[in-house]
Amino acid sequence: MAVRRDVRRSLTAAALDLFLAQGFDETTVDQIAEAAGVARRTFFRHFRVKEDAIFPDHDAVLREIVGHLEAASPLVPPLTAVTEAALMVVDTYATDPETSVKRYELTRRVPSLREHEIGATSRYQRAFTAFLNERDGADEPRRLRHEVISAAVVTTHNHVLRAWLRGGGTGDVRAELTEALSGILAGLQPWLDDRDRPREVEDDVLIVVTRRGTPLWKIAQEIEAAG
């Protein structure tokens, strides 16, 4: 198990260095495998395609995120859960800033790698949309809005992440993303809910009027807003 990780890591390191030194297209999988001291076939046991070599294990992260979303309490507002999921993604990059910065340099230059990363982020986006459809209703005006919200979250994630990477990977991305997302989602939440201003509240008595079947998190949110 420990060995497995080591092989994978050394393959990633070798690929990163070689790609940066001599270019992506100019580097063969043979060279990467040789530099890592393994057989060529072993490379393809760890990575489906050549591009995968320098990326974090997006499949694993995606599974983790789907798990987190599905495990989220119905009392948690869906947008909060999605925000947390986005933070989980950015954490993947933040744990190894140096590698992330190198990778960013490459994805900027190599179209093939850029496409690959876009594909990965679009899978996160789909997961967010599926979650929102499940928790917030899948009727037609909403499906589109959920897609837009998911796209906004992923876009914001990418924007903040790229700025951080351009800055050399210093500073607290997590905090920056938290702030950016709260700004974006605060602007978008009312639009999502079709109510432009929160209901006014009087005195100390709180009367909740709602329909049967209204999601619990929505009622919870309403009550919190009233307090």
Place this chain on the structure above:
Amino acid sequence: MAVRRDVRRSLTAAALDLFLAQGFDETTVDQIAEAAGVARRTFFRHFRVKEDAIFPDHDAVLREIVGHLEAASPLVPPLTAVTEAALMVVDTYATDPETSVKRYELTRRVPSLREHEIGATSRYQRAFTAFLNERDGADEPRRLRHEVISAAVVTTHNHVLRAWLRGGGTGDVRAELTEALSGILAGLQPWLDDRDRPREVEDDVLIVVTRRGTPLWKIAQEIEAAG
């Protein structure tokens, strides 16, 4: 010139039929070329990669769209120009519904084709963002918002397009997209502008107070709203 188009079209037709009949991975470029009556080498003179065979010429469409955006009058609100650009994209699909529906069937099933299409749409998105940054200012709070707006437009485009394709390509996509976009952008425009309600106007006298350097389209919009 006419011959060139014919070869390209017959390659596309052959690829579409073969992919649908026996699968993308199971079809070789040799088979496509043979079915179209040309040499294998000729295929790669028309398409960079195998995936390109069934897609419209996104490079050409992208050039057209960038041209349209850059040629747009500064008096036109940027979001209107972007809406028009999105309509141009959807027109590409609407001109040949049958082919579009077949292609959609394939992109749903073949991951490789899906990735390819996502890459194409992301290029449109980038073009929109670049245009908004140029016309509406590229200061930091805005850059992010422009990215989010572009993502929203592309997402809406894809949503409406896919619904249309699932319905067999019947009906007026253009009209549907126009409506959906106006709905989405109407909700997002105030958020983009940081003003939540239009200024109130009195009587017949219109006094415009603005800063030097305010984009003309913004002033025009304000005046129109006041009329």
Place this chain on the structure above:
DNA sequence: AACTATAAGACACTGAGTGCCACTGGAGAA
């Protein structure tokens, strides 16, 4: 120590994509 599962090596094979050179048919100039 024997057993088993899992990772890794070895090797052959298919097929995508590229470079290069030769060919052809049609448009335009002499």
Place this chain on the structure above:
DNA sequence: TTCTCCAGTGGCACTCAGTGTCTTATAGTT
């Protein structure tokens, strides 16, 4: 008409990504 030019094409040959399959090594288990 004849010559010239050239964009589009055909035909190889070649590299290399990715896969199937069988064999070997190693680590953990009993």
